[in-house]
Structure formats: structure tokens, C-alpha cells
Amino acid sequence: MTWDVVLATLAAAIKAGTPILYATLGEILAERTGILNLGLEGMMLIGALTGFLICSMTNNPWLGVLAAIISGGLLALIHAFLTITLRAQQVVSGLALTMFGMGLSGFIGKVVIGVPIAGYFRPFDFPFLSQIPFLGEVFFQQDALVYISYLLIPILSFWIYRTRPGLHMRAVGENPATADAMGISVAGIRYLYTFLGGCLAGLGGAYLSLAYTPVWLENMVAGRGWIAIALVIFASWDPFKALLGSYLFGLVDAVQFRAQALGLAVPSFFLNMTPYVATILVLVFATRETARRHLGAPAALGIPFAREEKT
Amino acid sequence: MSIFLEKRAQSSRLLSALAPLLAIILALLMGAIIIALSGTNPWEAYREMFVGAFGSGYALSETMVKTIPLILCSLGVGIAFRATLWNIGAEGQLYMGAFAAGGIALAFPQGQGWWLIPLMVLASLVGGALWGLIPGLLKAKLNVNEIITSLLLNYVAILWFQYWIYGPWKDPLGYGFPYTAPFGEGAWLPTLAGTRIHLGLAFAVLAALFLYFLLKSTRVGYEIRIIGENPQAARYAGMNIPGAILLVFAISGGLAGLAGMGEISGVIHRLQPAISPGFGYTAIIIAWLARFNPWLTIAVSFLFGGLLVGGYSLRAFGLSDSLVLILQGLILFLLLGGDILTRYRLRWKGGRA
Numbered sequence: 001m002t003w004d005v006v007l008a009t010l011a012a013a014i015k016a017g018t019p020i021l022y023a024t025l026g027e028i029l030a031e032r033t034g035i036l037n038l039g040l041e042g043m044m045l046i047g048a049l050t051g052f053l054i055c056s057m058t059n060n061p062w063l064g065v066l067a068a069i070i071s072g073g074l075l076a077l078i079h080a081f082l083t084i085t086l087r088a089q090q091v092v093s094g095l096a097l098t099m100f101g102m103g104l105s106g107f108i109g110k111v112v113i114g115v116p117i118a119g120y121f122r123p124f125d126f127p128f129l130s131q132i133p134f135l136g137e138v139f140f141q142q143d144a145l146v147y148i149s150y151l152l153i154p155i156l157s158f159w160i161y162r163t164r165p166g167l168h169m170r171a172v173g174e175n176p177a178t179a180d181a182m183g184i185s186v187a188g189i190r191y192l193y194t195f196l197g198g199c200l201a202g203l204g205g206a207y208l209s210l211a212y213t214p215v216w217l218e219n220m221v222a223g224r225g226w227i228a229i230a231l232v233i234f235a236s237w238d239p240f241k242a243l244l245g246s247y248l249f250g251l252v253d254a255v256q257f258r259a260q261a262l263g264l265a266v267p268s269f270f271l272n273m274t275p276y277v278a279t280i281l282v283l284v285f286a287t288r289e290t291a292r293r294h295l296g297a298p299a300a301l302g303i304p305f306a307r308e309e310k311t
Numbered sequence: 312m313s314i315f316l317e318k319r320a321q322s323s324r325l326l327s328a329l330a331p332l333l334a335i336i337l338a339l340l341m342g343a344i345i346i347a348l349s350g351t352n353p354w355e356a357y358r359e360m361f362v363g364a365f366g367s368g369y370a371l372s373e374t375m376v377k378t379i380p381l382i383l384c385s386l387g388v389g390i391a392f393r394a395t396l397w398n399i400g401a402e403g404q405l406y407m408g409a410f411a412a413g414g415i416a417l418a419f420p421q422g423q424g425w426w427l428i429p430l431m432v433l434a435s436l437v438g439g440a441l442w443g444l445i446p447g448l449l450k451a452k453l454n455v456n457e458i459i460t461s462l463l464l465n466y467v468a469i470l471w472f473q474y475w476i477y478g479p480w481k482d483p484l485g486y487g488f489p490y491t492a493p494f495g496e497g498a499w500l501p502t503l504a505g506t507r508i509h510l511g512l513a514f515a516v517l518a519a520l521f522l523y524f525l526l527k528s529t530r531v532g533y534e535i536r537i538i539g540e541n542p543q544a545a546r547y548a549g550m551n552i553p554g555a556i557l558l559v560f561a562i563s564g565g566l567a568g569l570a571g572m573g574e575i576s577g578v579i580h581r582l583q584p585a586i587s588p589g590f591g592y593t594a595i596i597i598a599w600l601a602r603f604n605p606w607l608t609i610a611v612s613f614l615f616g617g618l619l620v621g622g623y624s625l626r627a628f629g630l631s632d633s634l635v636l637i638l639q640g641l642i643l644f645l646l647l648g649g650d651i652l653t654r655y656r657l658r659w660k661g662g663r664a
Binding site (some may be wrong): 038042045078082086087088089091092093095097098099100101102103104105106107108110202212218222223226227229231233267268270272273276277279280283287288306 | 316345349366388397399449453454458459460462463464466467470471473474477478592595596599630631633634635636637638639640641643644647648649651652655
């Protein structure tokens with residue numbers, strides 16, 4: 001295998017990891033406040049479809065992305081209303097969101113299956129940085145949405161760990177009763193980050209239909225939403241580790257894809273299994289690690305908060 | 312202004328009985344809006360669905376055919392719920408059951424013995440149970456989140472199933488189509504005269520009976536219920552929680568596997584790449600709607616069988632049968648909301664809270 005192939009595979013890994021990265025970051029935001037949203041797959045599908053539809057109508061992929069972000073956020077608000085205001089079971093609500101998103105995207109998207117679009121996100125050389133040997137080729141000959149994700153990671157990390165709103169967010173996820181006593185609006189913060197989480201999931205979906213493939217196919221998210229949910233645990237709710245995990249999965253995807261192209265003797269069915277199997281293995285490993293290092297989930301994850309029912 | 316919940320002194324009996332019904336009606340109304348927006352008359356679409364699902368003897372029998380795997384999968388998901396375990400993997404377990412039973416059927420193409428069907432049943436139970444035991448073991452021994460593992464294994468199971476059909480088991484006389492050879496008639500489940508309703512219905516009812524007695528009058532069933540209702544107490548009482556988790560996942564997976572056997576042996580009579588329109592996922596809603604009660608599960612499954620069959624008639628309207636998934640999602644949303652409103656009152660408060 002030549003050096004060029006290695007670099008191309010690594011660059012492809014970044015591309016394949018980016019939609020998962022966005023979704024993982026979104027889920028981290030929601031879970032940090034205590035809201036488990038298993039609807040990622042549905043929000044990503046709706047994001048992918050909305051982005052694709054708006055882009056094909058306007059020929060402007062940025063408008064597509066914007067629409068995808070909004071649609072993902074709106075779907076997340078359903079989950080927020082049910083789980084925060086009505087204190088409903090978070091797991092079931094998330095599953096319902098996934099089904100609803102799958103159904104709605106399949107229903108509306110039927111008309112545009114396989115239709116090509118002109119204005120999608122194309123890779124371009126990032127000025128100066130793309131000239132760096134090795135790193136430039138892998139990281140800086142990508143499309144705009146990948147560059148934005150590079151920026152998002154340090155911003156989110158700074159936000160979560162170093163700012164006052166970030167502190168409030170963590171407080172709500174760790175100990176909502178105390179946060180409430182401090183005068184923080186638990187429900188308000190949970191709504192906000194569940195919404196933002198949905199926005200990022202929608203963006204991740206739009207990456208698939210506007211940059212990665214770029215085409216709309218029914219169920220094109222293909223389990224990436226679930227992989228992202230598993231990666232949140234692997235990343236122990238940390239944006240930088242989410243980056244690592246997502247690219248690791250991008251790599252599994254890229255290698256798998258290339259192995260098929262190279263005519264590796266393994267049947268494609270088995271290669272296609274690798275991301276799912278790898279996720280399960282990673283989850284097993286991460287669960288052991290988080291348990292060992294006590295870097296577990298936000299303490300209030302999945303538990304509804306009600307002021308009058310304090311014990 | 313803000314909305315908040317006020318606990319009802321007593322949960323409303325009337326509301327909790329009516330909530331599932333209201334959820335379904337409201338979901339249909341919301342679905343009607345979506346249909347109308349797509350430029351079709353929702354009334355006509357629903358009438359078509361209803362007639363397609365319940366409007367004739369044939370329609371009813373077809374609905375019953377779809378009800379069979381739904382009952383089996385929902386019972387499996389339901390018993391897991393009873394122990395507050397989430398088995399989202401019924402779909403994959405169904406495929407693994409079908410794989411195991413199909414392997415037996417293909418191994419005995421001339422099989423005429425009475426033993427062939429029981430052997431297939433056994434194989435499907437084992438196949439589904441083993442697949443269910445993977446998330447079960449990971450949960451019981453390593454405390455790995457079973458929701459994610461059981462779901463991801465669905466993708467793996469379906470790819471595994473398809474590998475055999477596109478590869479080693481492909482029918483050499485099938486003109487390259489991805490089918491296995493048809494099963495010998497000895498591997499067909501008997502059907503009710505003139506319909507496609509097969510013996511799987513009896514399996515489903517037996518399974519409901521089995522679960523009913525297991526939960527009601529055995530020690531293990533009692534433990535499963537306690538673990539679900541009060542895990543703390545179960546731990547103090549020295550119950551074998553990992554053992555119960557394994558048992559629940561084995562039963563849950565086995566029942567889904569049996570559903571897969573019913574599909575291939577009772578309906579399709581060979582293996583093909585897709586044998587389920589998401590029975591395993593629909594089962595989650597049914598189990599939730601039926602409040603994990605084995606008998607209610609049968610009734611609710613029939614309703615959802617009708618929804619699936621009715622969905623097929625939508626194609627005549629040029630509508631996608633994805634509408635069925637939309638309706639399922641909506642029903643689940645509304646049901647969740649309704650559940651809460653039976654226990655709480657929604658209050659509006661003006662000004663600052």
C-alpha cells in the first residue's frame with residue numbers, strides 16, 4: 001500500500017466521521033443537562049432530507065444546512081416537551097422520535113430518491129494549512145462543514161468547562177435540585193440544550209445528503225445515529241474525545257469501503273457489519289473504563305426533575 | 312406564562328382506560344393533516360386503509376397473518392419491559408430465528424418426517440435466544456447499555472441473514488435472484504383452510520399463556536417482576552439479578568426467533584433478503600400500549616397488524632407506506648403524553664413561575 005492510499009483513506013475517514021461527530025456533539029449537549037435523546041437517527045434523517053430538499057430548491061447548500069439545523073431542533077423540541085414538561089419516559093420518547101423521523105422522511109422523501117443536486121459542499125484546499133505535508137492532505141482538503149466541525153470542538157469544550165452557562169449546564173445534569181435552589185431554570189436549560197442537540201443532529205444528517213453522498217436515499221443515515229449515542233459513552237461526554245471516537249469510526253467506514261473497492265476476499269456483508277460490531281466492542285470497553293475511572297454519566301441523566309417531589 | 316404539572320390525588324381510572332384509544336384517534340387526526348398536505352384526501356386514504364385491513368374476510372385473514380409475528384415479538388419485548396430491560400433487538404432476533412429454522416428446512420429439502428417442524432421451532436427458539444443473549448450477557452456481566460447493543464445487533468443480524476441468501480444458500484435454479492430454494496412442503500406450517508393464517512397463531516397464544524403463568528405463578532416470574540418494580544429490594548432479597556436478566560433476554564429473543572420461523576415456514580416458504588417490515592420495532596409500541604399484559608398484547612397486535620396491512624393499500628394512492636411508521640411514532644408520542652396526564656393535571660400559570 002502506498003503512502004498516497006494511506007493519506008486518502010485517512011482523509012476519507014475524516015469525511016465519514018463528520019456526520020457522526022456532529023450528532024455525537026449534539027447528544028453530549030442534551031445528555032450533559034440530563035436529557036437522554038435516543039431520537040438521533042430520526043433527527044438526522046429529517047435533517048438529511050430537509051437539507052437536501054431546500055438545497056435542491058434554492059441551489060444553495062447553506063440554506064439547506066440552515067433548514068436541516070432548524071428541522072432537527074424542532075423535532076428535538078417534541079422530545080423536550082414530552083420529557084421535560086410532561087416528565088415522560090425518555091427512552092420511549094426517543095424511540096418514538098426515531099420512528100417518526102424515519103417515517104416522515106420516507107414519506108416526504110419518496111419523490112426525490114436518487115435525484116442529483118448541483119450545489120452541494122465540495123472539498124477545497126484550506127489556504128496555507130493545506131500545504132502542510134501529511135496533515136494538510138488529511139485535514140485541510142475537506143469541505144466547509146468539516147472545517148466548521150474543527151472550530152466547534154474547542155468552542156463547545158470551552159463552553160462546557162470554562163464558562164458560567166457551561167457550569168449551569170453541568171449543574172443541571174449533575175444535581176438539578178441544587179441548580180434549582182441556586183435559581184437556575186432547570187427546565188429552561190434542558191429545553192435549550194435538547195434543542196441545540198437536535199440542531200446538531202440535523203446538521204449531521206445534512207452532511208450526509210449535502211456533502212458525503214450527496215443524494216437522498218431512504219434511511220440513508222443507516223444506524224449512524226445509534227453509533228453516535230454509543231460514542232457519547234465512549235467519549236465520556238467530552239467533545240474532544242467525541243472527535244477521536246467519531247474519526248475512529250470514520251476510519252472503520254473508510255477502510256471497509258476501500259476493502260470492497262480493492263476486492264478483498266471478505267464478503268461485503270461482513271465488511272458492512274464492522275461499524276456496528278466495532279461500536280458494540282467500543283461500548284463494552286468504554287463502559288468498563290467509565291466505571292473504573294468514575295467518569296460516568298451526568299448523575300441526573302434520564303431522570304425527570306420535579307420541584308415539588310423533592311425527597 | 313408557564314405550564315406545570317399538578318399531581319392528581321388519584322390517578323384517573325377513566326382517563327387511563329381511554330388514553331390509549333385517544334392516543335390512536337389523535338394520531339390518526341395528525342396523520343390526516345400530513346396526508347392532506349401531501350395532496351391526498353385523508354378520508355379516502357384512511358377508508359382505503361381500513362377496508363384493506365378489516366373490510367373483508369380476506370383482509371381480516373391477512374391482518375391476522377401479520378398479527379402472529381407481532382404478538383410473538385411484543386410478548387418478548389413486553390417481558391423484558393417487566394424487568395425494566397429494553398430489548399430493542401427483536402427485529403434481529405427474528406431474523407436469527409428465521410436463519411436457524413431456514414437452515415434446517417434447507418438441509419432437509421425432502422424432509423417428510425413429523426419431526427421437521429418441531430426441529431425448526433426448536434432451532435428458531437435457540438437462534439433467537441442466543442442472539443438475545445448477547446445484549447443480555449453484556450448487560451448482566453458488564454452492565455453495558457442493552458438498548459444500544461440490542462439495536463445495533465439488528466443491523467448485524469440482517470447482514471448475516473442476507474449473506475447466506477446472496478451467497479452459500481442462493482437457489483442455483485433461481486436465475487440469480489436473491490432467494491434460497493423453496494422449502495419442501497414438509498417444512499411448511501399448516502394453514503387454516505383458504506387463508507394464509509398459519510399454525511404460528513397457536514404458538515403465539517401458547518406463548519401468551521406461558522408468559523402469563525410464568526409471571527403470575529412461578530418464583531422466577533415473581534423475581535422478574537420485583538426486579539422491574541424495585542431493583543433495590545430485589546438486591547437486598549438476594550435475588551440472582553444477572554441470572555434473571557439472562558433468562559429474560561433468552562425468552563425475549565426466543566419468542567422473536569419463533570416469529571421469524573412462523574414467517575418463513577408459514578408464509579414465505581423460503582428465505583429472501585427481507586422477511587419483516589419492522590415487526591420487532593412495532594413490537595415496542597405494542598408492548599407499551601398493552602402495558603405488558605399478555606392478553607392485551609394479542610388484541611393490540613391485531614390492531615397494528617391491521618395498520619401494517621392497511622399501509623400496503625396506500626400504495627394504490629401513490630402514498631408511501633412510511634405513513635405507517637409516522638402513525639406509529641405519533642401514537643407512541645401521544646401515549647406517553649397521555650400516560651402522564653392520567654396521573655397529573657396540566658396547569659397553566661400566568662406571569663412568572
